[in-house]
Amino acid sequence: MFTKKLILAAAIFGGFAVSTVALADAETNTLLKNPFQQEVTSDCSGGVGCPVVFPATTDAVTQITSISCSFFLDQTGQVYGAYLGTLNTKFHFNVQPFIYFNDGAVAWGLSSATTFFINKGDCPRINILTLTANPYDVDCTISGFHS
Numbered sequence: 001m002f003t004k005k006l007i008l009a010a011a012i013f014g015g016f017a018v019s020t021v022a023l024a025d026a027e028t029n030t031l032l033k034n035p036f037q038q039e040v041t042s043d044c045s046g047g048v049g050c051p052v053v054f055p056a057t058t059d060a061v062t063q064i065t066s067i068s069c070s071f072f073l074d075q076t077g078q079v080y081g082a083y084l085g086t087l088n089t090k091f092h093f094n095v096q097p098f099i100y101f102n103d104g105a106v107a108w109g110l111s112s113a114t115t116f117f118i119n120k121g122d123c124p125r126i127n128i129l130t131l132t133a134n135p136y137d138v139d140c141t142i143s144g145f146h147s
Contacts, residue, residue: 036062037143038124043136050128050135053087059146062118067095069110069126069140075102077133082110084142087123097128108135116144 044050052069067084085092093114100107110126118124126140 034059034146035143036064036146037141039139039141041140042138044128044134044138049130050138052126052128052138052140054124054140054142056121056123057118057146058120060120062120062124062146063144064114064116064118064124064142065144066113067110067126067140067142068112069128069138070100071108071128071135071138072105073108073130073135074105074133077106077135078131079108079128079135080131081129083127083129084112084114084116085125085127086118087125089122092127095126110140 038054040052040054042050042052044052050071064084069082073079079097082095082097083092084095093112093116095110095112095114098109098111100109110128124142126142128135128138
């Protein structure tokens, strides 16, 4: 167990400043150490696009490290982007959609590693941006760590 208090050390190497921070005991043992994973399924309707909203986080800080989704879209529809964000902030992380296969309906997916922090009480959200059709059979998972 660490017994050191907050330590801030700075050293100069080749003209660059490098700083190291060691956290106090309580923070070192709990900061983003607990695994976190949630899954949401949805059928989007009422327009084009699909906001997939996850339950509100309950810990002081939650870090999302990966996201994945699979969904279908009629052949007439187009996916032009997707992003990870929250209900309460304008910040977001863009995700590139890809096609699995095309057989009457087109199977799409999202998959990305990320580092995205969410404050307590905010709801993670993945927005799938489409034209002319709604995604259906949407299944999304986020995973990471919480304090």
